[in-house]
Amino acid sequence: xxxxxxxxxxxxxxxxxxxxxxxxxxxxxxxxxxxxxxxxxxxxxxxxxxxxxxxxxxxxxxxxxxxxxxxxxxxxxxxxxxxxxxxxxxxxxxxxxxxxxxxxxxxxxxxxxxxxxxxxxxxxxxxxxxxxxxxxxxxxxxxxxxxxxxxxxxxxxxxxxxxxxxxxxxxxxxxxxxxxxxxxxxxxxxxxxxxxxxxxxxxxxxxxxxxxxxxxxxxxxxxxxxxxxxxxxxxxxxxxxxxxxxxxxxxxxxxxxxxxxxxxxxxxxxxxxxxxxxxxxxxxxxxxxxxxxxxxxxxxxxxxxxxxxxxxxxxxxxxxxxxxxxxxxxxxxxxxxxxxxxxxxxxxxxxxxxxxxxxxxxxxxxxxxxxxxxxxxxxxxxxxxxxxxxxxxxxxxxxxxxxxxxxxxxxxxxxxxxx
Amino acid sequence: xxxxxxxxxxxxxxxxxxxxxxxxxxxxxxxxxxxxxxxxxxxxxxxxxxxxxxxxxxxxxxxxxxxxxxxxxxxxxxxxxxxxxxxxxxxxxxxxxxxxxxxxxxxxxxxxxxxxxxxxxxxxxxxxxxxxxxxxxxxxxxxxxxxxxxxxxxxxxxxxxxxxxxxxxxxxxxxxxxxxxxxxxxxxxxxxxxxxxxxxxxxxxxxxxxxxxxxxxxxxxxxxxxxxxxxxxxxxxxxxxxxxxxxxxxxxxxxxxxxxxxxxxxxxxxxxxxxxxxxxxxxxxxxxxxxxxxxxxxxxxx
Numbered sequence: 064x065x066x067x068x069x070x071x072x073x074x075x076x077x078x079x080x081x082x083x084x085x086x087x088x089x090x091x092x093x094x095x096x097x098x099x100x101x102x103x104x105x106x107x108x109x110x111x112x113x114x115x116x117x118x119x120x121x122x123x124x125x126x127x128x129x130x131x132x133x134x135x136x137x138x139x140x141x142x143x144x145x146x147x148x149x150x151x152x153x154x155x156x157x158x159x160x161x162x163x164x165x166x167x168x169x170x171x172x173x174x175x176x177x178x179x180x181x182x183x184x185x186x187x188x189x190x191x192x193x194x195x196x197x198x199x200x201x202x203x204x205x206x207x208x209x210x211x212x213x214x215x216x217x218x219x220x221x222x223x224x225x226x227x228x229x230x231x232x233x234x235x236x237x238x239x240x241x242x243x244x245x246x247x248x249x250x251x252x253x254x255x256x257x258x259x260x261x262x263x264x265x266x267x268x269x270x271x272x273x274x275x276x277x278x279x280x281x282x283x284x285x286x287x288x289x290x291x292x293x294x295x296x297x298x299x300x301x302x303x304x305x306x307x308x309x310x311x312x313x314x315x316x317x318x319x320x321x322x323x324x325x326x327x328x329x330x331x332x333x334x335x336x337x338x339x340x341x342x343x344x345x346x347x348x349x350x351x352x353x354x355x356x357x358x359x360x361x362x363x364x365x366x367x368x369x370x371x372x373x374x375x376x377x378x379x380x381x382x383x384x385x386x387x388x389x390x391x392x393x394x395x396x397x398x399x400x401x402x403x404x405x406x407x408x409x410x411x412x413x414x415x416x417x418x419x420x421x422x423x424x425x426x427x428x429x430x431x432x433x434x435x436x437x438x439x440x441x442x443x444x445x446x447x448x449x450x451x452x453x454x455x456x457x458x459x460x461x462x463x464x465x466x467x468x469x470x471x472x473x474x475x476x477x478x479x480x481x482x
Numbered sequence: 483x484x485x486x487x488x489x490x491x492x493x494x495x496x497x498x499x500x501x502x503x504x505x506x507x508x509x510x511x512x513x514x515x516x517x518x519x520x521x522x523x524x525x526x527x528x529x530x531x532x533x534x535x536x537x538x539x540x541x542x543x544x545x546x547x548x549x550x551x552x553x554x555x556x557x558x559x560x561x562x563x564x565x566x567x568x569x570x571x572x573x574x575x576x577x578x579x580x581x582x583x584x585x586x587x588x589x590x591x592x593x594x595x596x597x598x599x600x601x602x603x604x605x606x607x608x609x610x611x612x613x614x615x616x617x618x619x620x621x622x623x624x625x626x627x628x629x630x631x632x633x634x635x636x637x638x639x640x641x642x643x644x645x646x647x648x649x650x651x652x653x654x655x656x657x658x659x660x661x662x663x664x665x666x667x668x669x670x671x672x673x674x675x676x677x678x679x680x681x682x683x684x685x686x687x688x689x690x691x692x693x694x695x696x697x698x699x700x701x702x703x704x705x706x707x708x709x710x711x712x713x714x715x716x717x718x719x720x721x722x723x724x725x726x727x728x729x730x731x732x733x734x735x736x737x738x739x740x741x742x743x744x745x746x747x748x749x750x751x752x753x754x755x756x757x758x759x760x761x762x763x764x765x766x767x768x769x770x771x772x773x774x775x776x777x778x779x780x781x782x783x784x
Contacts, residue, residue, distance in 0.1 A: 099673070103519075107676075110516045111489070111509065118489060121509035129672040131524065131679040251554025252627070264566040265558065272591070272645075275584035276573040289625075378720065386622075386665045387553070412720070412760065 079105055082123075085144050089127060092136055096127050119145075219455040222428055223309040235312050237455055239349065243317045244466050245325050247288030248388065259285030291418060293317070293325040294384050296376065298395035299360060300334040300367040306425050306453065307332075308353075310394055313458055315352055318344040329384040333372035334362035339380070369399045369438060373409035381416045388418035390465070394452065396426050399438030406438060410445035419447045419468070423461065427451035427473060433480050440481060449474040484542045484612075486515060500694040501530070501537035502687060510678045511538065520636055520657035522672055525680030528724020530691075531660040535617040544656070545614040549601035551624045557631055561602045561641055569596050592645035603641055606651040613653035621671075622661040629671050636674060683725060685712055691725055696732045706743045707732050709777035711755065717773065719764070723755040730754045745771045 082104055086096040104126040111122045120141055128137050218234055226234060253261060266282040295314055299307045318328040329341045338360035346352035357363065385391070391413065399406055414420045422442065426432050428451060434440050443449065450464060450472040451457045464470040486492045492515070493508040503511075511534070514521040523531040539546035549560060569591050576582050599607070605616040618632070635641070639651040659675060661667055683691065688708045692699065699707075707728065715722045723731075731754040740747050748770045756762050765773075 095669075103517075107513050107517060111513060117505060118509050121506040122513060124506075125510040125513055125676045125678060129669060129677045134679065250625075252556060265564065268564065268566055268569060271573075272588055275582065276577070276587055276591075374718075378718070382664050383666065408760065 078108065082108070085123070085140075086127070088140055088144055089137070092140055094128065094133050094136060100126055219459070221455075222453050223425075224305045224453070226305075231309070234309065234455060235349075238309065238313045238458070239316045241313060241316055241455070241458060241462065242320050242324070243293070243462050245290055245293070245390075246466050246468070247290050249286040250289040252287040252289075253284035254287040256283060256285040259283035261285065289387075290324065290326040292327045292329065292384065292387060292389035293392065294389045294417070295328070295330045295392045296373075296394065297330065297332050298334065298367065298369070299332045299363050301364040302367065302396055302398055303394075303425065304364045307394070310423075310452070311353055311356070312349060315344050315349045319347065326387075327384075329380075329389075331376060331380070332356070332360045333369070333376075334360075334365045335368050335372075336362055337372045337375045337380075338362075367395075367399055368401055369395060369397070369442075370401050370403075370406040370409050373413060374405070377409055377412045377416070381413070385416050390419045390421065391417040392421050392423060393446070394423040396424055397422075397439035397442050398436055399441075403437040403441035407441040407445070410442050414445045414447070420445070421448045421450065421461075421465065421472075422446040423450055423452035425451070425453040428453040432477075434477050443474065443477060443481060446474060448472045449477065486512060486542075488512070495541040496534070496537050497694070499537040499541050501534055502690045502694055503530075503534065504683070504687060507534070507678060507680065510676050514658075514676050515656065517676075518654055520659060520675040522659045522661070522667075522675035522677045523680055524661045524663055524667075524677070526682070526722065526724060527662050528726035529680045529682060530725055531680055532617065532619055535615055535658040535660075538656070538658070539615040542615070542656075543611050545609050545611065546617060547601050547605045547614050547655070548617045548619060550619050551621050551628070553623055553625060555624050555628050559600060560628070560631075561600055561635075562643060563598045563600065564592070565596045565598050572596075588645075594646075597643075597646075602635060603649065605655040606639065606641055606649050608652045613651070613655045616655040616657045618657065618659045620662060621659050622663060622665045622667055626668065629668050633671050633674065682715055682722070685709070688712065688725065688728060692728060692732055695729045696736065699732050699736055700741070703735060703741065703743070704732065705781055706777070707735065709781050710743060710748075710774060713773050713777040713780070714755070717764075719756070719761045720758050721756070721761060727755045727757075743774060745774060748774065 083101055086101045086104070089096040104123055107122050107126050108119065111118055113119060120138075123141065124134070124137055128134060215237070218230060218237065221230065221234075223231075223234070253259070253263065255263065255266070261284045263282040263284040267278060267280070270280070270282065271278040297307055297310060297314070314328070314330055317325070318330065328344065329339070330344050332338050332340055338356075340356040340359060343352050343356040343359065346355065393413075424439075426439075427449075434443055448464065448471045450461055452461060464472065484495075486495060489505070489508050489512045492512045493503065493505070496503055496508070496511075510521065513519070523534070525531055535548075536546060572591055573587070576587055601616070605614055621629070621632075636657060639654045640648055642648045657675075659671075682688075685708060688711070689704060692704050692708060696704075711723055711728045711731070731751060734751050734754045735743075735747070738747070738751070749766065752762050752765060752770075756765065
């Protein structure tokens with residue numbers, strides 16, 4: 064295919080080959096470097112010349128990276144590669160069998176984890192027929208409830224943390240069908256509509272030109288709707304463990320909902336540190352998605368540092384994901400270790416940047432819940448809506464509430480308790 | 483027509499306009515000029531992304547055409563628009579005069595007289611002095627439909643107006659896109675361009691910039707100002723001050739006839755460097771004094 068080779072590539076085959084191999088090394092590191100970029104890089108190096116090594120570095124960097132996060136990785140690979148290309152080749156060759164092993168190991172770990180979950184989740188054992196009075200009233204209540212409500216109805220109201228592994232599995236199936244409906248907002252773009260308020264002069268005149276200037280009809284336009292973004296901040300510390308796992312299933316369903324939904328769903332987990340798991344939620348298989356997210360977020364079931372994590376979110380991410388008025392869903396119990404003043408400040412900044420800030424608190428599962436903890440008292444004034452979210456029924460209620468813009472949930476009642 | 487033949491010439495040319503840039507940025511600018519690719523500059527606000535386009539235009543002797551992006555920007559506001567009001571008046575006038583010839587009317591109405599040219603179309607017209615510099619500012623404020631439109635426009639540099647035909651640029655303009663990263667610009671657009679992240683400068687470079695932009699400032703005051711701002715950028719602020727803020731602050735201090743920095747002066751003029759109330763509150767009282775002392779400490783050995 065001689066005609067496909069661009070005629071102005073330099074005659075230096077070694078340079079071409081080296082740059083191509085360099086692109087392969089970048090690809091292995093996770094940077095996207097396709098053949099188009101390789102050709103551009105070769106042309107650029109020819110144009111820039113070889114006078115200084117740093118110019119060479121800057122030239123290649125301008126062609127191969129598109130994000131500031133990639134600069135550090137690029138610098139490292141550049142240093143390794145252009146010192147001795149064979150070094151990189153050896154490293155890549157050595158890594159390959161190990162990488163295969165890692166894949167298998169990961170598959171084994173996922174299966175093991177599921178098995179462990181299956182074993183350990185059944186803390187309340189599934190005894191179908193209680194033998195005697197040694198079981199507590201819980202099993203008796205179960206029997207009673209199953210007579211009055213259907214099984215699915217009961218599952219909807221059951222608290223996530225009290226589910227056995229069977230019930231969890233079925234609840235996950237039900238969660239996969241839940242959605243979080245969203246009402247679109249008006250944007251500045253127009254779309255044709257006979258009843259619109261704006262006059263579309265362009266279209267009117269073009270139509271008139273077909274009749275030699277006679278305007279038969281005035282075309283109108285109305286604002287085109289657009290859907291806002293959703294940003295979810297989910298607490299995965301020890302106090303929220305079983306609950307947060309189920310909520311992540313729900314989030315995966317929301318993020319993968321086909322049809323008119325949120326424009327973009329960004330998801331973050333936090334415990335002792337903040338992790339962005341948005342990309343993992345894009346995987347269609349929910350177990351694979353959550354396994355990948357679990358690997359990336361290392362602070363599962365650790366302590367809680369809400370203020371520090373919110374500060375990191377406000378500083379690094381809020382300007383990038385909250386554009387265009389995003390709805391923020393904050394899922395945490397509010398039990399915070401650090402001082403409450405920083406928490407209040409971070410919550411205020413979060414509320415100022417978001418269109419709506421909705422707090423899902425599993426502690427609302429108890430009717431007598433009163434905001435006594437310092438963290439909760441600090442956070443409460445700055446949210447727009449406070450809702451319970453400990454069971455499937457409450458998540459469905461969230462779905463209803465989120466489409467009503469002035470819904471405040473339990474906030475009013477608890478603010479009066481705060482005094 | 484001015485052409486740069488090396489990276490050093492680019493740096494010298496920009497320095498002649500008072501824009502001090504580092505070697506990396508000069509390399510990318512040189513590649514953009516030589517290869518004819520657009521230049522995509524991303525970075526925090528106030529780091530000189532817009533300034534470099536202006537300096538480049540003056541240095542090369544080209545016209546600067548600026549397209550300021552906002553949400554909802556569409557082809558009508560970016561490329562061209564027909565002057566409907568005048569067209570309708572012309573139609574009525576022709577009708578009133580009697581004897582409307584349809585062909586001629588259509589031909590007259592959709593001609594250059596009634597065309598309002600917006601920046602993208604202006605960039606396609608031949609300019610004296612050579613191809614213009616097209617600055618597309620804050621592309622992250624538009625949305626994806628406009629990005630898709632821009633992708634097409636930047637690949638062919640031609641615009642089709644249905645009533646008039648295709649208008650091609652005689653020489654492709656020098657395109658500079660800037661973004662503040664409030665939204666992730668789509669990779670397809672970034673891939674068409676040469677990308678560069680504009681970071682905050684270090685002490686020496688910021689001193690050079692301040693000397694180029696505010697030459698009346700005494701060396702002593704400039705050093706204190708730059709040291710303070712550099713120190714401030716290591717603090718935990720919501721919005722770190724950029725280079726533009728440093729220059730503004732230096733000019734404010736000059737207007738107030740300040741010779742040396744002190745906590746009182748800083749408290750009075752804090753609005754020139756910090757633009758968020760949380761940050762200003764964080765710096766009240768002893769915080770400003772502490773940062774000033776640390777900044778002075780870094781200056782001592784120099």
